[in-house]
Amino acid sequence: MTATPLLSLLACFVAAFAAYRLYTAYKLRLAAQQHGCQSPTRYKHKDPVFGLDIFLRTGDAITKNQFLVEHQRRYDTYGHTFEALNFGSRAIYSVHPENIRAVFSKNAADWGVQPLRLRNMSPFCGMGFITTDGSDWKLSHDLLKPSFHKSNISDFGPLEEHLRILLEQIPKDGSKFDLQPYILRLVCLPNPTYPPSALTHALEYLDLNTLFLFGEPIGILSGTPPSHAEGFLDAFQAGFNGCGLRIALGPLNLLMPKGAWLKACDKVHKFANVYVDRAIKYRNKISSLEYSQDKTDQRTLLFNMAQKTDDRTILRNQTVQAMMASTETTASLISHVIRNLASNPTICAHVRAEVLALGDAPLDFDQLPRIKSLQHVITETLRLYPVFPQNNRISLKDTILPAGGGSDGTAPVFAPAGTLFDTSFSTLHRDPKIWGPDANEFRPSRWENDYSPPPFTFMPFGAGPRQCLAQQKATMETSYIISRILQEFSEIKSEDEKPYQAQVALTAKSAHGCLVSLTPAAGKIVE
Ligand code: HEM
Numbered sequence: 001m002t003a004t005p006l007l008s009l010l011a012c013f014v015a016a017f018a019a020y021r022l023y024t025a026y027k028l029r030l031a032a033q034q035h036g037c038q039s040p041t042r043y044k045h046k047d048p049v050f051g052l053d054i055f056l057r058t059g060d061a062i063t064k065n066q067f068l069v070e071h072q073r074r075y076d077t078y079g080h081t082f083e084a085l086n087f088g089s090r091a092i093y094s095v096h097p098e099n100i101r102a103v104f105s106k107n108a109a110d111w112g113v114q115p116l117r118l119r120n121m122s123p124f125c126g127m128g129f130i131t132t133d134g135s136d137w138k139l140s141h142d143l144l145k146p147s148f149h150k151s152n153i154s155d156f157g158p159l160e161e162h163l164r165i166l167l168e169q170i171p172k173d174g175s176k177f178d179l180q181p182y183i184l185r186l187v188c189l190p191n192p193t194y195p196p197s198a199l200t201h202a203l204e205y206l207d208l209n210t211l212f213l214f215g216e217p218i219g220i221l222s223g224t225p226p227s228h229a230e231g232f233l234d235a236f237q238a239g240f241n242g243c244g245l246r247i248a249l250g251p252l253n254l255l256m257p258k259g260a261w262l263k264a265c266d267k268v269h270k271f272a273n274v275y276v277d278r279a280i281k282y283r284n285k286i287s288s289l290e291y292s293q294d295k296t297d298q299r300t301l302l303f304n305m306a307q308k309t310d311d312r313t314i315l316r317n318q319t320v321q322a323m324m325a326s327t328e329t330t331a332s333l334i335s336h337v338i339r340n341l342a343s344n345p346t347i348c349a350h351v352r353a354e355v356l357a358l359g360d361a362p363l364d365f366d367q368l369p370r371i372k373s374l375q376h377v378i379t380e381t382l383r384l385y386p387v388f389p390q391n392n393r394i395s396l397k398d399t400i401l402p403a404g405g406g407s408d409g410t411a412p413v414f415a416p417a418g419t420l421f422d423t424s425f426s427t428l429h430r431d432p433k434i435w436g437p438d439a440n441e442f443r444p445s446r447w448e449n450d451y452s453p454p455p456f457t458f459m460p461f462g463a464g465p466r467q468c469l470a471q472q473k474a475t476m477e478t479s480y481i482i483s484r485i486l487q488e489f490s491e492i493k494s495e496d497e498k499p500y501q502a503q504v505a506l507t508a509k510s511a512h513g514c515l516v517s518l519t520p521a522a523g524k525i526v527e
Contacts, residue, residue: 058070068502087251092404092420097428104466109134113130113392114134116394120243124239128317174519180335213322213326273312276319279303283303305319326470328507332508337478355483356487368479368480378478382460384430387507388507389425489520495516496512
């Protein structure tokens with residue numbers, strides 16, 4: 001292209017952008033008149049046109065494990081609600097509970113994720129509960145929901161089997177080691193970048209995840225992974241990371257090469273299709289009369305979905321998205337709980353005493369919630385270290401946020417279609433106005449006497465229609481694993497001398513792991 005057409009194209013782009021900005025400003029003024037809306041405090045950009053400075057600052061904070069600190073700093077500077085530019089469009093950042101209520105619950109239909117996610121993630125995981133809104137989202141939600149029924153998630157047998165492998169592998173001579181990679185391997189898809197020692201049995205851990213998703217452990221029973229699983233872990237991670245990067249880069253992702261990413265997506269599809277085809281075959285073999293959630297081979301997420309559809313693409317997309325939702329989520333929670341117990345010996349001893357008081361009988365689904373001190377530790381961990389520390393939505397139509405406008409932040413704020421709403425659960429969960437002067441302290445006793453915080457101030461599993469379907473599964477598995485570790489070890493000692501830092505990708509985990517040393521209890525299996 002020669003210089004003149006290029007300049008004309010640029011001029012057209014600038015003119016269109018200026019017109020868009022004028023139109024938005026006009027709509028904002030009109031709404032202010034009609035609904036008493038006012039603008040929130042403005043972020044002081046160095047780049048007042050596209051706001052690329054905030055994008056670069058965020059990127060820098062992520063690489064330095066300072067993402068959560070950076071967000072906290074912005075809210076400390078600008079207050080609970082402020083507006084900023086997101087690649088030239090308007091974004092509203094807010095941790096005001098009334099705004100969170102409006103976006104995630106009361107006016108949830110006005111807000112969505114599809115414009116943010118579908119185009120950027122589609123080659124990896126297509127349309128599903130993570131990438132769509134409205135009736136497409138509802139279809140996915142209804143397909144998935146039955147799999148999280150109590151009858152599907154209350155058998156701890158497979159978890160115990162895998163936990164025993166973990167207990168056999170970890171050092172038990174009181175030496176310092178990082179427990180986090182072991183936990184990540186236990187309950188989720190392991191990341192191929194973890195240390196080789198933690199990956200020796202990667203496919204064993206994949207077993208536990210695939211057991212819930214596909215109904216088939218791949219690798220551990222046969223000892224050798226089937227050929228379709230080869231290279232899958234790397235492909236899954238590359239595909240998943242590619243989605244995150246494309247979303248983070250916004251319109252700039254058009255400059256990103258796609259070849260390797262698309263190849264990784266293809267590998268993941270081939271892997272998932274093997275299980276999808278099996279589920280469809282099995283579904284066709286049994287009559288609906290024989291279908292029962294109590295039968296082990298019919299209890300899986302994929303088989304449950306195959307009861308309702310035999311569309312291969314739908315089944316594959318939902319399965320890949322379920323794998324994404326379960327990657328590093330429960331594991332991050334367990335690892336943070338152990339870190340907190342290790343750094344608080346008195347609390348740890350108290351929880352251990354309550355666990356041991358239950359005796360030697362196997363722990364079951366109804367008994368675990370009754371270990372109150374453990375539940376308080378888990379809840380307090382989710383408050384201070386939310387697995388998803390940040391979330392966002394985009395307005396699908398012109399709508400109003402109830403708070404954050406004007407000099408005192410109490411006026412409503414107009415959010416025209418296309419406004420990004422971004423919130424930080426980690427900031428919300430540490431707000432001294434909500435949690436008191438010790439908001440930053442780990443104090444599980446704050447949850448005693450069935451304490452319940454004000455609505456929309458505690459959001460570890462989200463809220464409203466898109467709230468996590470696996471909340472019970474995740475908290476029960478965490479309760480089980482922690483209780484078993486406390487049965488097996490009389491002391492969990494923290495060996496971490498550095499202050500906590502969160503490593504944030506989609507989820508947050510401890511940047512320097514979970515450094516502990518363990519003292520085995522007398523007469524236990526790990527001896
Ligand atoms: C401690 C572990 C977990 C935490 C803290 C967590 C948190 C969340 C949050 C915050 C959301 C809402 C997302 C949004 O509003 O945009 C969500 C949704 C969801 N999570 Fe989880 N999650 C966890 C584990 C899991 C696991 C293991 C699965 C298993 C597949 C899972 C499946 C889902 C599903 C299906 C949804 C979407 C529900 C819908 O849109 O209908 N989660 N989760």
